[in-house]
Amino acid sequence: MYPAAFEYHAPGSVKEALDLLGKYKDDAKLLAGGHSLLPAMKLRLARPAHVVDMRKIPGLAGIKEDGGTLVIGAMTTHWQIESSPVVKAKCAVLAQAAAMIGDPMVRNVGTIGGSLAHADPAADYPAVVIACGAEIVTEGAKGKRTIKIDDFFKGLMTTAVGPDEIVTEVRVPALAAGAGAAYLKFPHPASRFAVVGVAAVLTMDGGKVGKASIGITGAGTRAVRAKGVEAGLAGKALDAATIQAAADKAADGVDVQADLQGSVEYKQHLLRVFARRAIEAASKR
Numbered sequence: 138m139y140p141a142a143f144e145y146h147a148p149g150s151v152k153e154a155l156d157l158l159g160k161y162k163d164d165a166k167l168l169a170g171g172h173s174l175l176p177a178m179k180l181r182l183a184r185p186a187h188v189v190d191m192r193k194i195p196g197l198a199g200i201k202e203d204g205g206t207l208v209i210g211a212m213t214t215h216w217q218i219e220s221s222p223v224v225k226a227k228c229a230v231l232a233q234a235a236a237m238i239g240d241p242m243v244r245n246v247g248t249i250g251g252s253l254a255h256a257d258p259a260a261d262y263p264a265v266v267i268a269c270g271a272e273i274v275t276e277g278a279k280g281k282r283t284i285k286i287d288d289f290f291k292g293l294m295t296t297a298v299g300p301d302e303i304v305t306e307v308r309v310p311a312l313a314a315g316a317g318a319a320y321l322k323f324p325h326p327a328s329r330f331a332v333v334g335v336a337a338v339l340t341m342d343g344g345k346v347g348k349a350s351i352g353i354t355g356a357g358t359r360a361v362r363a364k365g366v367e368a369g370l371a372g373k374a375l376d377a378a379t380i381q382a383a384a385d386k387a388a389d390g391v392d393v394q395a396d397l398q399g400s401v402e403y404k405q406h407l408l409r410v411f412a413r414r415a416i417e418a419a420s421k422r
């Protein structure tokens with residue numbers, strides 16, 4: 138189906154884009170890679186009268202390291218993240234997750250800022266950025282804000298980003314020396330979206346887990362931190378019984394939704410299985 142008619146804007150700066158958002162308010166939608174927005178417009182689930190394309194704004198794409206933090210421009214594509222030497226060196230789990238998104242066409246066009254702002258409950262990055270403790274930088278009429286990832290995902294396709302704000306950067310701390318990390322998902326066979334996905338970052342301290350950071354996507358309405366699993370690992374040696382007991386808490390606090398992919402019980406089971414596998418994989422890296 139064709140989208141409803143809209144006016145197309147191609148601003149040359151973040152300020153021009155913000156001015157357009159301020160002028161057209163709820164009638165405007167930002168366009169990044171278009172791989173979530175355009176399908177929604179074609180299905181008439183979204184009918185913006187004004188589309189504000191960010192692809193001509195310089196400086197919104199690219200990856201650099203700033204004092205131990207990866208600074209990733211919002212318009213950086215999944216492919217750029219997947220293939221980035223600095224991401225592979227400093228936070229390989231993010232590159233690995235990017236490589237698991239959709240297919241090559243999706244990865245060549247879709248962006249990290251678009252994915253996080255869209256907050257699809259089955260998207261891959263959210264679990265990883267939660268586990269890595271990322272921050273999201275936005276710009277709006279009132280200036281810049283830095284949002285901690287634990288305050289970012291608010292509900293079904295809802296984030297802390299205001300309607301008059303643009304995500305400009307994703308700041309991901311480099312993994313600590315000696316940390317192990319893994320992201321595993323049970324992919325939908327057609328789209329590759331995560332039916333469930335679990336990211337684990339483990340920092341070891343003298344043979345025990347110093348810090349465990351676990352992000353979960355896919356099963357509920359929004360990505361969450363698996364606090365029960367984290368508490369079950371912290372301060373403990375990683376034997377099979379400890380890992381299993383911690384992974385058994387993976388569905389706690391997740392508002393697991395039944396849908397065409399499975400029942401609540403099935404997804405809770407998948408969460409526990411993928412939490413165990415992600416912890417095991419992270420412990421070996």
Ligand SMILES: Cc1cc2nc3c(=O)[nH]c(=O)nc-3n(C[C@H](O)[C@H](O)[C@H](O)COP(=O)(O)OP(=O)(O)OC[C@H]3O[C@@H](n4cnc5c(N)ncnc54)[C@H](O)[C@@H]3O)c2cc1C
Binds near residue numbers: 166174239257261329
């Ligand atoms: C066939 C297919 C398979 C896919 N499989 C997967 C998968 O396996 N895993 C996965 O995670 N994703 C998957 N996706 C989604 C894909 O990753 C999208 O690229 C992503 O969700 C949206 O990014 P985008 O750059 O295309 O954003 P767009 O579609 O351009 O925008 C999405 C939404 O975010 C808003 N937005 C975009 N950028 C910003 C910004 N900088 N600031 C504020 N708001 C912004 C837009 O206004 C819009 O509402 C798939 C998509 C397709 C079509």
